[in-house]
Structure formats: C-alpha cells, structure tokens
Amino acid sequence: MNPNAAAVPGVVHRFFEYSLLGMLAAGYFAVLGSGFLDWPTAIAALAGLITRLLLVAGVIEFTIPPRIVAAIAILYLGFFPLDFYYISGSFLAATVHMVFFLSVLKLLTAKSARDYASLKAIAGLELIAAALLSTGFSFLLYLAVFVLFAISALASGEVRRVAKAQVVVSRSSLSAFPRRLSTLSALLFAGILVMTTGLFVVLPRTAQAAFERFVPQRYRLSGFSNVVSLGEIGRIQQSSATVMHVRSFQGEGFLPVKWRGSALAEFDGKRWFNAPGQDQTLRVEDQILRVRSATEGAGRGPNVIYQVHLEPILSDTLFFAGTVETIRIGVPFLRYSRGGGFHVPPRFGGRGLHYSAYGFLPNEWAEGRYTASLPPGAMRGLLSLPNLDPRIPDLAREMTRDGESQAEKARMLETRLRHDYGYTLELLSKPVDDPLAHFLFVRKKGHCEYFASSMAVMLRTLGIPSRVVTGFQSGVFNPMTGWQVVRASDAHSWVEAWIDGRGWTTFDPTPYDTTRSGAEVLTRLGLFTDTLSQYWQDWVMSYDMGHQAALFTRVQNAGRHFRMPDAEAIWNSWKQTAVQSWRFVSLAIVVLVLFALGLIFGPALGKRWRRRAHTRKLERGEAGKSDATVLYQELLELLEQRGFQKPSWLTPVEFARVLRSPRIAALVTEATEAYNELRFGGRRDAVPRMTQALEQIRQL
Secondary structure (H helix, E strand, C coil), rough: CCCHCCCCHHHHHHHHHHHHHHHHHHHHHHHHHHCCCCHHHHHHHHHHHHHHHHHHHCCCCCCCCHHHHHHHHHHHHHHHHHHHHHHHHHHHHHHHHHHHHHHHHHHHHCCCCCHHHHHHHEEEEEEEHHHHHCCCCHHHHHHHHHHHHHHHHHHHHHHHHHHHCCCCCCCCCCCHHHHHHHHHHHHHHHHHHHHHHHHHHHCCCCCHHHHHHHHCCCCCCCCCCCCEEECHHHHHHHHCEEEEEHHHHHHHCCCCCCCEEEEEEEEEEEEECCCCCCCCEECCCCCCEECCCCCCCEEEEEEEEEEECCCCCCCCCCCCCCEEEEEEEECCCEEECCCCCCCECCHHHCCCEEEEEEEEEEECCCCCCCCCCCHHHHHHHHHHHCCCCCCHHHHHHHHHHCCCHHHHHHHHHHHHHHHHHHHHHCCCCCCCCCCCHHHHHHCCCEEEHHHHHHHHHHHCCCCCCCCEEEECCCCCCCCCEEEEEEEEHEEEEEEEEEECCCCCEEEECCCHHHHHHHCHHHHHHHHHHHHHHHHHHHHHCCCHHHHHHHHHHHHHHHHCEEECCCCCHHHHHHHHHHCCCCCHHHHHHHHHHHHHHHHHHHHHHHHHHHHHHHHHHHHHHHHHHHHHHHHHHHHHHHHCCCCCCCCCCCCCCHHHHHHHHHHHHHHHHHHCCCCCCCCCCCHHHHHHHHHHHHHHHHHH
C-alpha cells in the first residue's frame, strides 16, 4: 500500500482552492481598479476573499448551515428594492451590490463541484465587467494574473476529479505537485501570450467608441466649472489620477507654468462663482480659433507652443499656460467665460480631448505694461463682498500697514499668508459657518483654496479688485515619453489681482507642500506606470486601422533601409554599450546568479528546513498517525540514496525482508515495526525508535 495515497486529494484540493481564489482575487481587483465599486462593497468582497483564504489555510473553521444561507439570500432579495430606491438610487449600482453580496455568500459556503463551478463563472463575469469598465493599463496586469490562475485551477481541478475517482497514482509522493503544476501553468501562460501577440498586432480594436456608448464615466473632475465650493479643490488633490499630458513643441521639454482653467469673480462666503449668461460663443473655423489677447499692449514674455491630451474627466474646461492666442481643436465652437476660461460644448465634456495652443507668458511686472482700466461695472463686481467677520478687514490692514502701492500691499499679503499659516490636505471633519474666519483665526492651516480665497477677500477689503483662479500646477516631466504629466493632485488655486498700470497680476499665497518631499522613488514609479498607461491608451484602446497602417509602414521602412553593418562597427557598438551599461549588467548578473542558486539549492534547503521543523515537532512529543507516513517516506529516500529502491508491489514488511545488507535490513525492520505501531496503533512511544533507526541509517 502506498503510504501517501490518502494525502493525494488534500494536496491537490488545496492547490485547486488557492488557484480558484487567485482567479476571484484577480477579477475583484480588476473591477476595483476600474473605480466603479463603492467602498462598502469593495470592503465586503475583500473580507470574503480573506476569510476564504483563512479557511483554506486551516487557520479558522466554521460552517454556515444551508438553511441560513438560503434565508440570507432571500432576505437580500427583499433588501434589493430598498437599495435601489433609497440607498444607491441606481439600478446598475444596486445590481452590482446584490451580485457581489451573493458572490461572497457563495464563496464562504462553497463545498461541492457545482459550487466551485459557480465561483469560476463569477470570476469570469468579474473579469468581463472589468473589461467593460476599465480603460487603463492595470487591466492588462489583472488579466495576466487571471489567466495564470485560471490555467492552474483548470489543471488542478481535473487532477482533483481523477484523484476523487480513486484512480491509482504511480508516484509515491505528491510533495512536488504544486511546484510542478505551477511551472506547467506558467509555461502554458507564456505560450498563450506568444500565440496571441500576432492577433494583438494584426487586429485593430475600436473599443473606445464602445466605452463611450455603453459605459458610464466614473471620475468627475469637479471644481473647474462656473461654481466652486470651498473644499472641492482639496478633495480633487486627494487623488493621483492623471488629468492631462502636455508636450512642448519648442524642445525645452518641461514647462514650469500654471495651467489656468477658470477665474471666478463672485463670492458668497462659501463658494466662488460667475453669474450665468455672461459667456461668449467663439466659433472654430477649420479646427482653428484665433483669440484676441485679453491683455493687448502687454509686455510679451517668452512664446509657448504646446499640445495637450486631456483625459476623459467629465470637465468641459480647457487648460492653458499664459495668454493663449491660437487654439487648434476639433470642436465646432468654444464658450469664453467672464474670467477668461475656455469651455467645450456639453456633448464633448467627459471625452478625451486633444488640442494645441500657441501663446506667450506675459511679463506681469513690467512697469506701465497696461494702461487701460477696468469698466465700472466690472470693478464693482470684483470688489463685492459678503457679510464678513470684522476681524478679516482688520487683519488685512495689519498685514499691509507698511505698504504704499497696490502692488506692495498685494505682495505683503502673499508673503504673510505663506509665512504665518500652514499647508495641509486634511479636510474639515464637519462644515463650519464661516470657512474663511475659521481658517484665519482658528485652524490656521488648510489647502490652496483657503489661501487664495483669503487673499482675494482681503485684497477687496483694501479696494483692490481680485478673483480666484482654478487650474493645475506644472506637473512632472516624463523623460521616457517626452510628455509632461499633470495629475489631480496638482490641482491648485491662486489669485489674480488688478494692479493699476500692470493689469491682471498673478499671486500665489499658498506655501510649499512639504508632504511631497522625499517621494522621489514613488514619483519615478508613477512615471513608469504612466508610460505604460500612455502606450496602452495609444496602442490598445485607440488602436485602429490608422495605427495598424503606421505600424506596418514603420516595419516596411525599417526593412527597406536595413543594411548589415561590418564586423568592426558591430564590435565598437557592443563595446560602447557594455561600458555604458556595466552597472546594470553586473546587477543583472548578480540577480540571475542568485535566481539560479535558488533554483538549484532552494528545493533541497526547503526540504531540510521542513525536516528540521518536523524533527523539533517530534521532540516535543506532538507526533500523530500522519507523522508515521512522513518518517517512512524519509526512510525510503535514505535507502534510495544508498541504492535500495522499494518496488510498489512490496509491503513495508516484505521490503525489509528482501534487503541483502544484514545491518541495513535490521535497521529497516526496526523502523518498519515502529512505523506500523505509530501508523496503525497510535503509539507515540514508537517515534524515538523510528527516528533513532533513521539516524543510524543516515550515518552509514
């Protein structure tokens, strides 16, 4: 009898369970990465996965009776209308809640083959849902993990089915089963990727149109419309989602500018806004709009020419650097707001927009650069104030008591706010009646909205027209793609004040965010993932016949102009490359050597470690009947190393009798008797005899 036959279903079943959990986890995280799941559903599903993992590992044990499972499912079906009408307010969201709840319930109670088949179907549906909801590169990673675990689950499931059918297994041990099947799964996975590469390149995809038609957008970038409440920009800064990519056409790469969206002129104490009905409609002719400069006669600074890829963020606002003069964009018209912001028609909001701009950075501090004055009506609007805490005007006068001109007073306010107040992205735990007074006199820290709003209001108390501008900081230049990456965390607010003789002048009273320092590694990792995401968008989501033709044209041109270099050129090229990349090569060699050593010596070291742990367990007197099988297997391995191999048709007692070496035969007989006493009689006192016999055989 094979002593390990009883262990066959357990080893395979655990591997199957882990593989199935991997499929479910990959599908879950793919849906989670799409941003569609709300946090209660995400936490409940994750808790279900972790609980099932603990059950499979044997850390916890519990069973839910079938009647209770059925009762819970029926109760949730009754809860579904309440979720639809009063909690979610959406049939799709309520359905997602129900599907994930029932999935967790099935996950915690799965035992039969039908249950496992249901879990496989659920994992597949999760992945299909993620394919419809996700547009980023992360889906490809989750898909790869899903395919790998799916191969393992299908293969181990078949082995499990055969093992449960009590088919005779010729091998005496399945200790290497997980490693061997994992290797086979990895090889099959690599083969699938290689075979599908050709289809991936040849077949164009037009998924973007399907996404726009069938999938609702999930990430709304509020805070850049004509109404902005205090706190909205701070909430945007909590996210690291990419908002836009910018590329300069002038060869400098990085543009150290602010990306201006809208300027808001009216304030009611809690929100900034522009009154409706004041926008102008500018028609775009042949995708080109020439804008009359809002600062005619201003001193021109350096010219800027750039291209912008605005992500689908459900905002109709366009973002520009400096003063824009020419815009190239594929929309029929633009709305020009009172504060100098450009907005696309509503049906284009939420799509990925591509536009180019030409303009200049004005020299705002040139003396006498602008001689015009504000119209009286505009002046009154830019000086209007709500009911203010009387301490705010007093503070403004105290901060600017040494200033004489408007410019000096504005600079003093900017400097004092930067110096006397702290920066934080932590939002208020609850609303307050007067946000500005609370910021200036109680909390004394906040994010950019509070600094900009405070300065604009205090400027108005001093008789200086002002407005709050919303937009983004410069972003980070990605040398791998040549594009500047601007994220939601770069969202920013600043102030534009009307200074006599200078016109609209920019002030930024927000202090430097010290929390961003020391994150160089994370920044580089973010640039790497951004590079992958950008290639994913260009060559997967937007891969059409045009991209296909361009790809084959490049390949054809490369083959047409290819010439075989001579041997000396090849040698010089290899030599130069080796010198420049020696550090990376040496590091790669070290990693490969360590990996090879792990492959060669890892299994033996792991086996020795497990054997030592098992020996310590036996020394503590914690032996059980199953330990007899482990000890006997170790005996067979020792004998095989010395040239004695046990045929499968011999029993342990018969095998001990046929050994030709009298000394080894006596030790094997002693070990076999101890094995039978422990395995079938449950006598723990047989363990020392068996371990002593093994040690004597090991010393021969």
